[in-house]
Amino acid sequence: MRRPNPILALMAMLACVTAGYPSSFEFAAGASEKQTKWPTRTIQISISNSLTPFAQGIKQGSDVAGAIRRALDSWARVANVAFVEVSSNLQSISPTSAGDGVSLITIAPTPQNLAVFSEGNNTARTRMFYDAVTGAISEADIVINPFPYSVEGTPLQFSTDGSFGTYDLESTLAHEIGHLLGLGHSGVIGSTMQASQGLNGTYGLAAVTERSLSDVDRVAIREVYGPCENQGLVDGKVFNSVDGRLLPINGAHIWLEDSNSGRIVASGRTDLSGAFRIGCIPPATYRAMIEYLDRPTDSMALTGVSAGDYKFGVGGRAFRSVEINTQLQIAADKTTPLNYVFVPPQNALPLLNPRFLGTNGELSTIPVPAGAGTKVTLQVAGEGLDQIPGTGLSVSSPFITVDAASLTLQRFANSPPMISFEVTVGANVPAGDYSIRLQSNSGEVAFLAGGITVNPGP
Numbered sequence: 001m002r003r004p005n006p007i008l009a010l011m012a013m014l015a016c017v018t019a020g021y022p023s024s025f026e027f028a029a030g031a032s033e034k035q036t037k038w039p040t041r042t043i044q045i046s047i048s049n050s051l052t053p054f055a056q057g058i059k060q061g062s063d064v065a066g067a068i069r070r071a072l073d074s075w076a077r078v079a080n081v082a083f084v085e086v087s088s089n090l091q092s093i094s095p096t097s098a099g100d101g102v103s104l105i106t107i108a109p110t111p112q113n114l115a116v117f118s119e120g121n122n123t124a125r126t127r128m129f130y131d132a133v134t135g136a137i138s139e140a141d142i143v144i145n146p147f148p149y150s151v152e153g154t155p156l157q158f159s160t161d162g163s164f165g166t167y168d169l170e171s172t173l174a175h176e177i178g179h180l181l182g183l184g185h186s187g188v189i190g191s192t193m194q195a196s197q198g199l200n201g202t203y204g205l206a207a208v209t210e211r212s213l214s215d216v217d218r219v220a221i222r223e224v225y226g227p228c229e230n231q232g233l234v235d236g237k238v239f240n241s242v243d244g245r246l247l248p249i250n251g252a253h254i255w256l257e258d259s260n261s262g263r264i265v266a267s268g269r270t271d272l273s274g275a276f277r278i279g280c281i282p283p284a285t286y287r288a289m290i291e292y293l294d295r296p297t298d299s300m301a302l303t304g305v306s307a308g309d310y311k312f313g314v315g316g317r318a319f320r321s322v323e324i325n326t327q328l329q330i331a332a333d334k335t336t337p338l339n340y341v342f343v344p345p346q347n348a349l350p351l352l353n354p355r356f357l358g359t360n361g362e363l364s365t366i367p368v369p370a371g372a373g374t375k376v377t378l379q380v381a382g383e384g385l386d387q388i389p390g391t392g393l394s395v396s397s398p399f400i401t402v403d404a405a406s407l408t409l410q411r412f413a414n415s416p417p418m419i420s421f422e423v424t425v426g427a428n429v430p431a432g433d434y435s436i437r438l439q440s441n442s443g444e445v446a447f448l449a450g451g452i453t454v455n456p457g458p
């Protein structure tokens, strides 16, 4: 599922914090759960005849069939899965109580389909049927919202041509097909599996970054379906030190950046016991980072998480972002341990909370696309950002440099401070997701993991 992304709608964003969703729509993706996975490598997908360029929720003339095919292909290309597309007269997804074994993609405005959107504003949702013991998926139905609307409630449409003010259908499908294959949400902002979808026109640009799978999406799907020969694995546990006790940190986001390029290559999340495991990582040297997720959307993919764990800026489990290993060697066919204990003074609550980013005068939570050989002025807003000097700004890549002297600070009534600064993207920057690193005068560090995306060339 995907939530529409607010543009400078700070209050609307915060209002979403406590929303919860039935498990049938999402995944128990924690490491302690069985990974949901198709038992066969060939998966038949039935395309409802409601999905036409003339459907009400789709801009007329859109290349609907092409968007479906490309979204399926992008996953099939990187993992050992094959999709067989068949057309279907079926209109409605199966009720939670009775799967029919048909994996349907539909946009029909039937009562059954509309019911899944009654709880909130989403562009699409995936309903999974799987064996709770083995994790084997038997059916996954995708319903595209027949009546998509903006954060402000304005009716919208899907399109395939990047038209401003519409949602990109291929991006929506690419994300939902990731769910259909068993993936949960990613904490990497630039990834296809991040939890929110931007409207075309955000930042004055087409929001099509999520059509192309990120490295973290590729690693995640290969970990489930292969191919995974000659790749490495990292696992470990993360604990907080509270009043002399070690408490597992649940739902923390851990990501690995290639030491040479700075590209984010793999990402994972701790489970209830503080454990995490990321497999199928290309052998290389990485920097490993960990951050507290205040993004409510991520809690849906976890089990046993109370809303309190994710309350912004409060709660016992909040912690400051830390670089936990600067030289993590991942070797082929080996497991590399990575354990971490937060001890005082790192145990303090985060004061730096970069929550919105953007460019061209707009803020959102989708990645800022940057082209090779360009200059981009970035904006970041959030609590504590007025404490960052120009020298505290960096992008985790030798290919992307920040002009420290370009830093400016702006304050708005009833909103956290916003900073702007200019970055220069090298001509030979590899495609991928890069993190913005912020360090305050006190030394505290925070990241926007994958906030800058360099899209693959044409």
Ligand SMILES: [Zn+2]
Pocket: 001, 002, 175, 179, 185, 195
């Ligand atoms: Zn989703």
